[in-house]
Amino acid sequence: KLGSSGSVVINLDVKICDDKGNELGQGEKGEIVCRGENVMAGYWKNEKATKETIRDGWLFTGDLGYFDEDGFLYVLGRNKSLLISSDGEKYSPEGIEETITENSKFIDQLMLYNNQSPYTTALLVPNKEFVLKYIREKNVDISSVVGQDEVIKLFKSELDNYIGNGKFSQLFPERWLPSSFAILGEGFSEQNKLLNSTLKMVRGKITEFYSGRIEFMYSAEGKNIFNNQNRNIVSRF
Template sequence: MIETLGDILRNNAHKFPDEVAYVYGDRRVTFRDVHERANLLASALYEKGLRQQDRVSILSQNTLEFMEAFGACELAGFIAATVNFRLAPPELIYILTDSTPRVLIFEAQYAETVEKIKGSLPHIETYVCFGGTAPEWALDYETLLATGNAAGAPIRPLPDDIMHLIYTSGTTGRPKGVMRSHRGDIAIAQLMATELGLIVSDRLQLMMPVFHVGARFLQLGMHLRGGSVVLHHDFKPAEILDAIVREKVTMTHMAPTMVQAVLNLPQIEEVDLSALHTICYSAAPMPVPLLRRGLKLLGPVFLQLYGMTEGGGTTLHKRQHKPDGSPEDIKRLGSIGQAAPNVDVKIVDDEGRELPVGQPGEILTRTASHMVGYWNNSAATIAALRDGWYHTGDLGYLDDQGFLYLVDRKKDMIISGGENIYSREVEEALATHPAIQDVAVIGVKDEYWGEAVRAVSVLGDGLTVSESELIEYCKTQIASYKKPKSIVFVDELPRLPSGKINKVVLRQLYGAPGVKGN
């Protein structure tokens, strides 16, 4: 009986002990190996004083140790509080202060960053380093594992215990910790297995960061079915293609920009990709020219998933990708698909009244895979989950067959290269520069990134700062990938009678590629 994520580990170790759970470079790790090492880590952390629902933070790119840390939490009932490795030190401090982990497990490449911020994190009792020499103030990961008991920790989670605490930015610019339970994540694993048609013989390739839900959810779905995961530390197009061929990957997961980078490789038409039957993409619709090119080369392999850290899910299936079909078929390529089984979707107005087909409003979803709520934020939880529905904050409409179309985002979210960037967060970072009097951030279409961040700025009287200087400054306040790609300087920003910035007019004036201000 699969009631918690730990049951998936135990089930696979019992049924498929010698089958490959992970391929990581030249390493092959069996389900028995994964279970044994996760048990050792769970036991070692228990001996350090951790108990059920204590937080374990993980700062790392995709590594086997990351997956072992997940496994320890799955088995013992600790909460895995993931951290985006791209974040700037002030952002890291905020998240690690809000989640109050007792342990931080980090990859050695981040040791210098962790050392700089550890003085602001008195609640962290134990630092654990892997992938290099541990600094004197941290434990070596393998040394810690050696202290564990092969039987694991003497505790187990309950189905409604929190498993994941994953931070996602909100409209105020302050990240919110999304609490996800074992029960909810088993539901999402089942949804992944159903929508992607996962079977035990599949080999799933993952290069998107596992601190995000996308790659993590797919990994859970694959291991629920007992299949193998080909895990990459990061995204290098040539290595991704080589692995698809070498490991006979059947399914891969990429943002559209990654698909483009792989299809641009000169050897793409010469290699054998016959084993690959599905390319799952997310974060944004696939540009039609890229889709046509991919379908011509690879056949009907593309499938789109839409969801968020909080839950929900729609799918645009492989057979629904028809770039040369009817006008309706082509239009639906711009949709985010139809509701997955056991997912309800409706569109409502500001009063919560359901809207008819074709009329845009807020997208609401209802499913067993929803989050439990936001960590330390009951007001946001109540607002998001009222009336039994998750209020996404996204605006969209349904057509007569239930295809869902995004038309805008209440949260002013920008999707650039598969990463969610919130305009308010970038605005607040830029506003701290002494030369900035007023600023607003919008997304502009970009051929490669899908969307790029553009800031429209008003300088204070007599003050000057260049575009490049402001972009560099922004990198000191927030993660580099969130910084503006371009900055337009203007005399004033358009405003509504209420005094709020009119972003509709702002996008009309400055939302086209190449637009310049004063």
């Protein structure tokens, strides 16, 4: 089936488990757990990691997924990178982040954040070249509040494509789209160790490094995207 990873092959057992290791039913999302002759027996000379990953002969993959009514497996993303809402629902952010950056020439990188919070937020890395070109065409001064707010409106309009009557509004549940965002002055890279060697975001390090900006987005002032922190970053483009 399109979008699935297929059905389970012979000599392999796969189940979906909750955080406590209990097996879940059809359609329920949880960690993908498997066992079989072709599944690794453990990590080489790393007993601690093996014990954390292999339990009673089952490999806990760290991936989130579910089975549909026909037994097809759907992989949703890495368990450790999941967004978690205030009511405990989980969602993989990678698909949203990739879709937004692929469809916007103004947004180079985006990391969504929600750790049992009332709403989702985002750290946004702009494409300064295209933003400055846009500002020149609008004939506004980026050193002014009016010009800075024009840039913030631009990013908002890009994200608004995914909610309400936006052209991509049916792609993702709105609760996982950012209600607020923090514009960053520097991108994620291998040099600043916020990307790994495969150019994937190191979410834990990014969250720690920008903890102040993230915390601010959950304040009354920070939830309003037209705040002085965002304006200050834009003024330095």
